[in-house]
Structure formats: C-alpha cells, structure tokens
Amino acid sequence: MQSHPHALRYRTSGLRRATWRIWPWLNWLLPIGFVLFCLWCATTTGGETAFLIVLASPLLIPAAGLLGALPRFALRRQGAQATPLPQVALLAVLWWSWTALAAAMPDRTIELDPSESVPVPSLLHRLVGDPAGGVLSTWVFSAAILCGVAAWSLLLVRGLGALAIRHPRRWERAGWAAIALAPLLLAGVGGLGVALGQVQTDAAGEPRVQVTARSADQQIALAEQRYDAVQQVVADLRAAAAPGGWGSQQACAESLDDDGRGWDAYRLRIGFRHAASFDLDHAALVKAITDAGWSITRDQEGSLLIEATGPQGAHLRFAANGDAPLSITATAGSFWESADRPVSSSWCSAHGGYSSSPGVRGDGADAAWWPPLH
Numbered sequence: 001m002q003s004h005p006h007a008l009r010y011r012t013s014g015l016r017r018a019t020w021r022i023w024p025w026l027n028w029l030l031p032i033g034f035v036l037f038c039l040w041c042a043t044t045t046g047g048e049t050a051f052l053i054v055l056a057s058p059l060l061i062p063a064a065g066l067l068g069a070l071p072r073f074a075l076r077r078q079g080a081q082a083t084p085l086p087q088v089a090l091l092a093v094l095w096w097s098w099t100a101l102a103a104a105m106p107d108r109t110i111e112l113d114p115s116e117s118v119p120v121p122s123l124l125h126r127l128v129g130d131p132a133g134g135v136l137s138t139w140v141f142s143a144a145i146l147c148g149v150a151a152w153s154l155l156l157v158r159g160l161g162a163l164a165i166r167h168p169r170r171w172e173r174a175g176w177a178a179i180a181l182a183p184l185l186l187a188g189v190g191g192l193g194v195a196l197g198q199v200q201t202d203a204a205g206e207p208r209v210q211v212t213a214r215s216a217d218q219q220i221a222l223a224e225q226r227y228d229a230v231q232q233v234v235a236d237l238r239a240a241a242a243p244g245g246w247g248s249q250q251a252c253a254e255s256l257d258d259d260g261r262g263w264d265a266y267r268l269r270i271g272f273r274h275a276a277s278f279d280l281d282h283a284a285l286v287k288a289i290t291d292a293g294w295s296i297t298r299d300q301e302g303s304l305l306i307e308a309t310g311p312q313g314a315h316l317r318f319a320a321n322g323d324a325p326l327s328i329t330a331t332a333g334s335f336w337e338s339a340d341r342p343v344s345s346s347w348c349s350a351h352g353g354y355s356s357s358p359g360v361r362g363d364g365a366d367a368a369w370w371p372p373l374h
Helices: 005-011 014-045 049-054 058-079 085-104 121-127 134-158 170-201 208-212 214-239 282-289 346-350
Strands: 246-255 265-274 295-299 304-309 317-318 329-332
Touching: 014 049, 014 058, 014 085, 014 170, 049 058, 058 085, 058 134, 085 121, 085 134, 085 170, 121 134, 121 208, 121 265, 170 208, 214 265, 214 282, 214 317, 214 329, 246 329, 282 295, 282 304
Parallel strands: none
Antiparallel strands: 246 265, 265 329, 295 304, 304 317, 317 329
16 A cells, blocks of 8 residues: 555545544544533533533643544554544544533532532533433433543554455445444433333332322322331331430431432431430340341441341431430432422432421422421
C-alpha cells in the first residue's frame, strides 16, 4: 500500500476514506462539544457535575483527544491510509457514545448545604418525562460509558494487531449499519431497563404496574398496614429488651428515588430510644430476635451493636454506645408507589432526619398523617 499511494483511493471505499479523514477532527470536536454542553447545563440549571467537568476541561479535552488518536496512530505506523472496515463500526459506536453521554448525564444542583441539593434531570429525561425518563437515562448513560470504553479498547487492540489489506464486503455493510443503528442500540438498552423495571417486584412481591393501578388513598392505607406491622415487630422486641421507658425517635416513609433516576419507591423506618441506660440481658435479646424469625448478621458486645435481616428485605438494628441509651431501628424493605408519591416523604431523606412527632406526611395531596408511634 505504501508503494502505490495514488492507487489507494480506487481500492478503498468512500466510507473508509471519509472516516479516516474525520477521525482526527472528531477526536477533538466531540470532547469540546461535550464540555460546551456541560457549560450550557451549568449556566442554565446549576448542575454540579457539569460545572466540575467544565473546570476539568483543560485536562479532559487534551486527554480525550490524545486517547482518541492512539488507535489511528497505531494504524498509521503500519502504513494504513484508510480506516479498516472492522474499525468503522467501532468508531461509529465510540462517536455516538459521546452524544448519548451528554444527553443522558444525570446531575444535581450546586448548594452550600448538600442536603439542599436537588436532582437535575438529564436532557433525555426531560424529553421522555417522568417516571420512565429517569430510568431510561440511567441505563443509556451506563451503556454509553461501557460501549464507548469497549469500542475504544477494541480500536486500540485491532490497531496494534496485523493490518489486513482486504476485507469482505459484509464489513462495509456492518459499518454503515453501525452508523445508523448505534443510537438505536443505546436507546434499546435504555428501553430494556424500563421494561425490566416494569416487571420487577417489590418487597411485597407486587410488580410496579399493579401498585400504580391503585389510587393514592389505597396506597396510603396499604402503607399504614405495613407501618403497623413494623411497629408490632419493634414493640415485641422492645419488650424483650426492657418492659418500659421507651420513647419514639423515628417515623418515616423514606423515598428511595430522591435522585429521580429510578422508579418511585419507599421504605418504612421506625425507631425508639430508651430513656436511660440499663443492664441488658444480651443473650436473652439475641434469642428473642432469632425466635422472631430474624437472621442476625452482626453481633457485637461491649459497645452493643446487633444487626439482623428479616423477610421482605427488612433490617433491624440495636445499638448502645457507652452511656448512650439503647436504640432500636427497624427498616422495612422497598415498596413501589405511583409517580405522585402519595406515601413517601421527600423531607425524610432530603434532610437526613426523621420526625419525632406523631408522623411524617407524604408528598401526595391526599396523604394522611402517619398513626402515632406506640
């Protein structure tokens, strides 16, 4: 090939020549475009990740440009003057991954107090809407990273390998197909994530579609039944530790989708703290926990710490440190709820605290106050 450079254009396809020529340009234009997109996001939405990417752009752009040039440099050292057809498909996947990365990138607002930070939906999330948009964006973002890294790695490996002079015609068809279908592939991965979320069951064994078919009042009533069930478990174990002197500490239906990138779900947290320190019968407490059907995962004496897991993803924690009174916290497994979040409280997880009053109200317009802890 090196001895007949003028004949090359007649022995190579236009696709190979075109991708070879635009390759060095896109090595730089795509990272620059990504940074400019992040600059726009940072100025319009105040996204923290976008702002950090802009700050790191003096390092990010040269690094991305030079890494993107490595496979082409390896090919040139072997005398290549056009993109080998197998690499055309890989380039298409790599270049489209930059676009998908920008469109699906999640973010949060910049706040002095991290607890005040709120999610910033990705461009793809805003186009699709809630609640599927968040799930779709999460899967597309992950697929873009994995596919982009895999495509670049294969480009480098093939560039360092033996250079083939001729390629079957099917490789050219594969190259054109990759250019057209790579974005559909990334979107298809996102669609798969949405479909899997629809059939996935919660701690009660119910798929999301069954839960969201209920009205807000029905979801709240069911959550209160679960709340009472958790309370009963905690009450029985409180009695095993000490007959009285307990005060309520936590009562919360905690949102599990504060970042807006998943399906709406909640878990119940209930906690009590004893009014004073006392001599605890450690062996009797452990026996009461196991007799109640819990599996102990951690048992530490001295500074008491007992953790156990139960049915439906429930978690139990007993803790007492030094002179600090004994506390009990029970967390029920995750349960689906509809997109209007009639059960969960954003206050609960956003501020990292829990109500010591009779209860915490959910976000829905018809949400009821939780029953008092007892």
